[in-house]
Amino acid sequence: MTHQPPPQEYARKQTGPLSEAAFTLLVQGVLDYGIFMLDPQGYVISWNAGAERIKGYSAAEILGRHFSVFYPTEDKEAGKPQWELETAVADGRLEDEGWRLRADGSRFWANVVITALWGENGELRGFGKVTRDMSERRAAQHALSERRRLFDHLVQAQETERRRIAWDVHDDSIQAMVAVGMRLELLAERVPESCAAELERLEASVRGAINRLRNLTFRLNPPGIDRHGLIEGLSNHLDDVVGAWGLTRSFEHRLDKEPTPETAITVFRIVQEALLNVRKHAHATAVTLRVESADGGILTRVIDDGTGAPMSRDVVHEHFGIIEMRERAETAGGWWSMRSEPGTGTTVEFWVPSPEPTPPLTDDLP
Amino acid sequence: MTARPSGDSTGSPWRVILCDDNPMLLEALCEVVTAQPDLEVVGTALNADQAIALARRHEPDLVVLDVRFPGGGHFVAKEIARCSPDSRVVAFSAYGDKGSVDEMRNAGVAEYVLKGATNREFLAALRRVASP
Numbered sequence: 048m049t050h051q052p053p054p055q056e057y058a059r060k061q062t063g064p065l066s067e068a069a070f071t072l073l074v075q076g077v078l079d080y081g082i083f084m085l086d087p088q089g090y091v092i093s094w095n096a097g098a099e100r101i102k103g104y105s106a107a108e109i110l111g112r113h114f115s116v117f118y119p120t121e122d123k124e125a126g127k128p129q130w131e132l133e134t135a136v137a138d139g140r141l142e143d144e145g146w147r148l149r150a151d152g153s154r155f156w157a158n159v160v161i162t163a164l165w166g167e168n169g170e171l172r173g174f175g176k177v178t179r180d181m182s183e184r185r186a187a188q189h190a191l192s193e194r195r196r197l198f199d200h201l202v203q204a205q206e207t208e209r210r211r212i213a214w215d216v217h218d219d220s221i222q223a224m225v226a227v228g229m230r231l232e233l234l235a236e237r238v239p240e241s242c243a244a245e246l247e248r249l250e251a252s253v254r255g256a257i258n259r260l261r262n263l264t265f266r267l268n269p270p271g272i273d274r275h276g277l278i279e280g281l282s283n284h285l286d287d288v289v290g291a292w293g294l295t296r297s298f299e300h301r302l303d304k305e306p307t308p309e310t311a312i313t314v315f316r317i318v319q320e321a322l323l324n325v326r327k328h329a330h331a332t333a334v335t336l337r338v339e340s341a342d343g344g345i346l347t348r349v350i351d352d353g354t355g356a357p358m359s360r361d362v363v364h365e366h367f368g369i370i371e372m373r374e375r376a377e378t379a380g381g382w383w384s385m386r387s388e389p390g391t392g393t394t395v396e397f398w399v400p401s402p403e404p405t406p407p408l409t410d411d412l413p
Numbered sequence: 414m415t416a417r418p419s420g421d422s423t424g425s426p427w428r429v430i431l432c433d434d435n436p437m438l439l440e441a442l443c444e445v446v447t448a449q450p451d452l453e454v455v456g457t458a459l460n461a462d463q464a465i466a467l468a469r470r471h472e473p474d475l476v477v478l479d480v481r482f483p484g485g486g487h488f489v490a491k492e493i494a495r496c497s498p499d500s501r502v503v504a505f506s507a508y509g510d511k512g513s514v515d516e517m518r519n520a521g522v523a524e525y526v527l528k529g530a531t532n533r534e535f536l537a538a539l540r541r542v543a544s545p
Contacts, residue, residue: 217481221507222435225528229441232532233448257529261507275512287510 081178084164087171089114089132101157101180103150114176117147119154135161135174144181156185195402198378199309206312213268221260228253269319277311278302281318281336292326295333303340306401313379313399314338314345317372321349321395324368329353329393344381344400355389372397426453427543428471432464432489433479433505438528442477442505445532452539461489469496474543478522480506480513490520501542505535 065073074082074095081098083091090113094106102109102117109116115128122128122145135141140162147157162175231250235243269284278300289296306314318336325334331353338347369385372395376383381399429452433439439457446452455471458464461484468476476493480486490502504517507528514525523542526535 217507218435221528222433222438225507226435226438226441228529229438229445229532233441233445254529254531257507261509261527261529264507265510269510283511 079179081176083176085114085132085161085174085176087173089128089174092173098178101149101155101178102147108150117178119146119148122146131159131161132174135163136171139163147178155180156182194380198380199307201378202309202312209267213264216260216267217264221257221264224253224257224260228257266319266323269315276305277314278338280311280315281338284315284319284322285336289322289326289334294326294331296336297333298336298338300336300338301340302338302345304401306345307404310345310379310399310401313375314347317375317383317395317397318347318349320368320372324395325349325351325353325393329355331392340401341398343402344398346398347396349395350392351394352392355387355392426451427474427539428453428455429475429477429539430454430456430458430464430467430471430473430500431477432458432482433477434459434483435479445535446477446539449536452536460484461492464489465492465496468493468500472497473500475539476500476502477505477539478502480504480508480517487516487520490517490522494521503538503542 077095077097078100079097080095081101082095083098084093086092090111091109092111094104094109098109099105113128115123118128131141131143140160143159143161145157145159146154147159148154158179158181160177162177164172164175166172228250231246231253235246235250238246265288269280275283281300282298285296285298305311322334322336325331329351331351333352335350336348337350338345340346373383376397376399379399381397383395383397385393385395387393426449429446431439431442431446431454433442436459439459443454443457446454452475455473456467458467461482464476464478464482464484467473478486478490478493482489486504486506490504493500493502501523502521503524503526504514504522505526505528506513506517509525509527517525523545524538526538530538
């Protein structure tokens with residue numbers, strides 16, 4: 048049942064004008080905004096509860112004082128208070144974000160709007176000033192960008208380490224084993240046939256190991272990912288790796304902008320793991336990769352036409368792969384999911400934000 | 414292993430330069446090639462400067478060139494094409510990705526052999542390139 052106001056009350060609400068006294072009460076009582084007036088020279092001539100809460104002055108303390116008292120020394124020395132009034136006069140209003148001082152000298156991050164107020168004859172009557180304390184929002188933004196910086200650092204550190212391991216394996220282990228394989232093959236040609244068969248088996252197992260090591264270095268440090276951008280990196284990966292597995296592949300992409308290297312690596316690594324999963328468990332014949340810009344980030348889908356039951360006997364490793372994909376997406380500030388239905392294949396879907404490159408650290412005071 | 418009894422049209426063996434920065438691998442390569450009557454190793458190089466100097470001096474028929482070679486495999490391939498235009502280069506690499514292959518092909522490399530191929534496959538590639 049809904050409550051209907053009596054007709055009389057309704058009419059009164061609609062037509063009753065807000066008296067000046069009521070309006071003053073409203074302005075005086077607002078706590079979230081500092082709302083006050085300055086005279087044409089910049090002296091404070093009114094004050095409300097919000098201003099007292101934000102700036103720490105009572106009305107008695109601040110009325111009659113010049114508003115430059117709210118500005119840090121460096122701003123005062125640069126003539127910022129006067130400049131802001133002049134700009135408000137010239138343009139009608141001025142909006143600014145910056146440090147301001149509380150009564151106790153501590154700083155807060157303020158959003159300030161100064162509006163020039165004109166009399167009926169066009170004379171300047173003063174200024175309306177609305178101040179909001181944005182410190183918490185600013186701190187939250189800082190925390191977010193700090194988190195982003197740490198994430199970028201983490202991704203780069205991990206990639207650097209993987210690259211180093213890949214190079215070590217390439218430059219040393221693979222080369223040494225290639226040399227061993229060549230010598231074994233030479234030797235097999237020179238020994239009696241009875242021994243040759245054994246040497247050939249040995250040599251075949253060395254070549255198998257070389258191939259596995261080569262795949263390892265490829266997985267650790269996929270060529271091109273850091274040089275040619277995300278789309279080309281993924282495209283090459285599909286051609287080089289998925290093509291070699293004998294899977295039909297299709298790649299659809301629509302990106303508004305190239306992501307940062309860290310975001311690109313994150314997407315690439317998750318796709319790489321998802322594709323590995325397809326190869327190992329899905330019994331698929333085709334895989335589709337879709338990458339598109341969505342909601343300020345990148346939405347990616349890896350869709351296979353396999354059995355839809357990608358569980359393996361190697362539960363530990365599979366679990367590890369899934370955890371790794373999920374953790375990568377979530378650490379980047381995104382999400383990850385896997386849908387799997389028998390007979391219709393499996394879809395791995397994830398979204399990661401695609402922020403602008405993080406700005407260098409500034410020396411702003413807290 | 415089947416080896417042709419002779420190299421080029423005059424009956425002399427094909428002259429080969431081997432370039433790889435891994436001494437152990439270079440030595441094994443050298444043994445494999447030296448064992449072929451139709452191939453003759455005229456020099457081995459561990460870095461770009463050595464490789465280019467040897468190519469300029471010997472103008473060999475064949476150059477076996479590591480892709481991740483100090484100084485850059487593709488760079489060395491281009492330099493060799495300049496100072497010894499008749500030499501044919503066979504890339505020899507542990508990387509078989511499209512980017513690496515394309516880069517070497519663009520530098521004028523005639524064949525691309527993956528490390529881990531059998532000696533037979535490797536030698537067959539050399540002979541294909543030597544007498545196309």
